[in-house]
Amino acid sequence: MIRLRIMVDRLIGLSNLLGSAALALVTIVILIDVIGRYFGAPLRGAQDIGQMGMVLIVFGGMAWCGRQGGHIAIDIFENAFPERVNHAIDIGVAFLGAFLFAAIAWKVIQSAQLSLMLNLATNIIQLPKAWFQWALAGFSILTALTMLLRGIELILGGSGRAERKEAML
Template structure:
């Protein structure tokens, strides 16, 4: 069951990373177009709106894959001094804490999106509905939170750290 859950979670992580990659491409295109346009005295109208909204997708889109591959910053100055069981306990605790934090982010942003729909909040210049980006952020944050919780379960129950075995890039 956990292997099936891991398979589906890896697909969701891959989807999140794909969304982040598309956001990066859009971000680069918007910034390049705006910079060239400014040099030609014709900046891209609404570039601030696009850059701000897409940056959210870019940053949070990469969080799940970063956790999956063990890419988060860690301070391991004392790790060699501690016994293995203590390091594993710290890993489980941080995965649980990260999962809870990201699920709270997802919940808070989802509530904010409902408010944005109710108040019809839009971006400043392009008048894009802000709720679209908030829903995407809530979904991506939920993916990350669930992936971190699954990693905590795998660490606690199966004593397997998915980050160590994440040399494959076929997510």
Template sequence: MLASLRKIADGLISLSAFVGTLGLIFVTLVVLVDVVGRTFGAPLNGGQDYTQMGMVIIVFGGMALCDKLGGHVSVDIFEARFPDRLNHVMDIFAALLGAAIFVGIAYTVYESSKLSQMLKLSTNIVNLPKWYFQWALSVLALVTAFGMLLRAIELTLGGRRARAEKEIRE
């Protein structure tokens, strides 16, 4: 059961990272076209709108992969002084807290998307509907939350370490 959940989570995380990669390629092309266009006196109309919405996809698209690889910032000032068991419990707590935060982000942004849809809110220049990007953010945040929750379960059952490599303690 846990292995199949991990396989599903890995697939969703890979898809999320792929979507983030597509967003990065798109934003890079937008900036390139805009800069070249400005050189010739014809900037890309709506470049700022495309870049802002693309950043949503880039950041939240890569968030689940960042968590899976242990890339989030951690402050380990006291980790070397705590027993391994306490560090393990804190890793589980951090994963659960992260999952709760990302579920909260997904819920809040989804609720905001309903308001954006009702009021027909869009970007300033090219009138891209904002709720599509809010929906995307919500889904990508839920993928991150799912990965964090699964990591907490795996840590609890002792099947997965919190970090890929342990630091050498002096």
């Protein structure tokens, strides 16, 4: 279990790195496009790069968010429930998240196969959409695995709530 956690944590680090690189690239592209528009020469394909870059930015950080238990949580009733119930909710949410991200990956893989078959590409500079769909599927699979491991770790003795409160500080 420890080796699996180490391997997944390294993959999470890689996905964070890819998401961060995409963020830097999209920021530079937008900056160049805005300056170019001021001088009457916008950057061709900036919209395509921005849209596809957002896939990498958003889903590149999802696994880390899942690892930290940082996904959206509505804790209105948290203080009303005993700690055991809150712990069970944390476990259920981790497994539900794993299922949802696995479902996202499944549908995106099907979409990527369709994109390959139809040679779908972005409108302006013809970036193949399938590349970004495969990346999204990979990030979703990693997020599903991360949340599955989080659920197992919570079952095996992690508290979850204290960890999340620490992460928010």
